[in-house]
Amino acid sequence: MSLFGLVSSVAGFIKVRYLIEKAIIDNMVFRCHYRLTSAVLFLCCMLVTANNLIGDPISCINDGAVPGHVINTYCWITYTFTLPGQHGRPVGTSVAHSGLGNEYNQERTYHSYYQWVPFMLFFQGILFYMPHWIWKNWEEGKMRMISDGLRGNMTLGVGERKGRQTRLAKYLCESKNTHNAYSFGYFICEALNFINVVGNIFFVDKFLGGAFLTYGSDVLKFSDMDQENRSDPMIEVFPRVTKCTFHKYGASGSIQKHDALCVLALNILNEKIYIFLWFWFIILSVLSGLAILYSAAILMMPTTREAVLKRRFRTATAKQIETFIRRIQIGDFLMIHLLGQNINVTSYCEVLNSFISMLNEEQALRRDTPSAPSTLEMAPIYPEIGKYDKEKAALHQEYEA
Template sequence: MRGTVWYCRPMRGTVCLSPGDPINCINDGAIPGHVINTFCWITSTFTLPHQQGKPVGTHVVHPGVGTIGDHEKETRYHAYYQWVPFMLFFQGVLFYIPHWIWKNWEEGKIRMISEGIRGAMISSKDERKDKQTRLVQYIIDTMHLHNMYAAGYFLCEALNFVNVIGNIYFIDLFLGGAFMTYGTDVVRFSNMDQENRTDPMVAIFPRLTKCTFYKFGASGTIQHHDSLCVMAMNILNEKIYIFLWFWLIVLAVMTGMALLYSIIIVVLPSIRELILKRRFRFGTPSGVSSLVDKTQVV
C-alpha cells in the first residue's frame, strides 16, 4: 500500500508536465486562441460515441470526432482531466489511512519487545538466550491482554482490501463506467489486427475533441463556433490509468489472499497449530498443541 501512496504523490506533479499545453484548440479565427483554449478547458470538451470506430480520414477526422447531426443526444463530455491531479492525491490519502491507523495503533510494540533478539545487536549466545527468556516471560505475563492489538491488525488488513476494491469502483465512477474493463480492453486491442481495431484508450482519453463556443453576432443573433481541441494531457493520463488498473488488480489479489489467510488463522485453531509446528521445530508437538489451547486470537 505504501508503494501506491508514493506512486500517486509524484503523479500529482507529473500530470501538469504533459507535452505542450494541456489543451490547444483551433477554430475559424473568429475567436482568439487564448480565449477558446480557456473556455474549452473550463467548460469541458466532447466527443461523439456513435462515431467511434469509423475510418479516420474518410468518415471522421479522429475517433469520436465528426459531424454532430441527429446524434447530438449521444454527445459525451470529458471534464475529468481537470480533476485527475486531485483524484490521484485523494487516492494517495486513502491508501495512506490504513498505514497511519496501524502505526498509531501499534506504537512500535513489536520493535520494543523484540529489540536485541535478532540482527547484529546480539553480542553473544548467552545474551540472546537471556533476552529470549525475558520475551517468553513477557508473553506469559501478558497472555490474553493483546486482543485489541490483534483486532487492530485484522481491522487494518480488512481496510487494505476494502480500500483497494473501493478505489477500483471510485475510478470507474470517475471515468464514467469505463475503468472496470479498461485493462482487458487494452490487452485485447493490442492483439487485434491493425486495420480492424479501435483503441480503447482513445475512447476514454481522447487526444482530439470538439468544443462549441457561442457568442452574439453583429446583428444580435447567436452564433456558434466549432473548435477542434488537442488534448496533450491525455497521452499521459491514459498511461497513468492503465498502470493503475493492473496495479490495483495485483493489490486486490494480494490483499484478498492476506485477508483470507488471517481469517483462516482466526477461525481454525488447527491451522494455527499446524503452522506453529512447521515453523518452530524446536518445540514438541504436545507443547505446541498446549500453547494453541491456552491462547486465543479474539
C-alpha cells in the same frame, strides 16, 4: 521538475529499511497497499502535472475569431466532447479523427475528468495509506519496543542477548491473554485494505463515466487487431482530439457559435496510467482477498496457527507446539507471529522456549499451592460450635439457681 526529482520525492514509500530501523508490524500484502500502491499513485499524480513532459495539457484550434489562449482556457475549465457513433470509422476519409464528425442529432460523450485526474490520484494515494495509518496508531510501537535490541542486532554479547531474551519472554508470560484488542485492530485494518481496493475500482469507474470496469479487458480484446480497423477503447475513454464549442456576441449583438478542435496531450499519460491501475487493482484485490481468508483461517482454526508456528519454531516438537497453541489466545499468537518477523530464528526459538518454561512453572506453582477450605469442608465444625454454646448456657443457669 525533472523526472528524477519526481521519482526521488516518493522513494521513501518503497525504499528498503533495515530491521534495526523499523519494526515489521504487518505482512507483505499489507505493505503493497501503503508503500507500493500509494507511491505509484503519488508518482502518477506528479507525472500528469509535469507540463515539461508533454507540453500544454490542452491545445485548441478554431477559425481565428477567438484568441488561442482564451479558447484553451475555456475548454480546459469547462468540458470537451466526442461523438460515440463516429468511433471505428476510417480516419482521414470518413472522419478527421476518431470520435469526431458532424454532430447534428448525434449523441455526445462529454469529457471533463481531465481537470480532476491529479486530485483523484492524490486522493486515492491517501486512501491506500489510511489503513496503515490507523493500524500504526492502534499498534503504538509495541512491536518496536519489545523487539528493541534483538531486531537485526548481531553485535550483542552472549550474556546481554540472553538477558534481553529472558526479559522478552517474561513480558510475553506476564501479558498473556491481554493482546486480543491488538489482534482485533490488525484484522480490522486488513479488512479495510480489501474494502478500499475494491471500492477504488468502482470509484474510478464512476469517475470515468462507467468505462473503467471493462477497460482492461476491452484493451486486451482489441490489442491484436489492426489499429486502423478497430475502435480502440483507450481512444474512446481517453480521446486525443475532442471538440469544444464557444459562444460569443458578434458585432450586431447576435450570438455566434465557434467550434474548436482540442488536442488533449494529457490523455497520452492518462490512458497508460489507468490501464496499469486496472490490472494492478485486480491483482491487489485478489491478493487482499486471499489475505483475508488466510487471517480467517488463523482466527478460527488452531491447526492453522500450529502450521504457521512450525515454520520458525524449529526446536519444538509437533506435540509441544499443539499444547502451546491451545494455552494462548489469538492476540498472543499475533504478537508471537510478528515477533518472528523481527528477530532471527535462533533468538526466536530461545524466546519461545523460555516463554513455554515460564508457563509450565506457573502452571506447576498453581497446582502445588493449597487452596482455601471450602464451606463444605467447614460445615461439620458449625454443629460443634452450636453444641458448645448450649452447654455453656445450661451451666450458667444452673449456677444462678
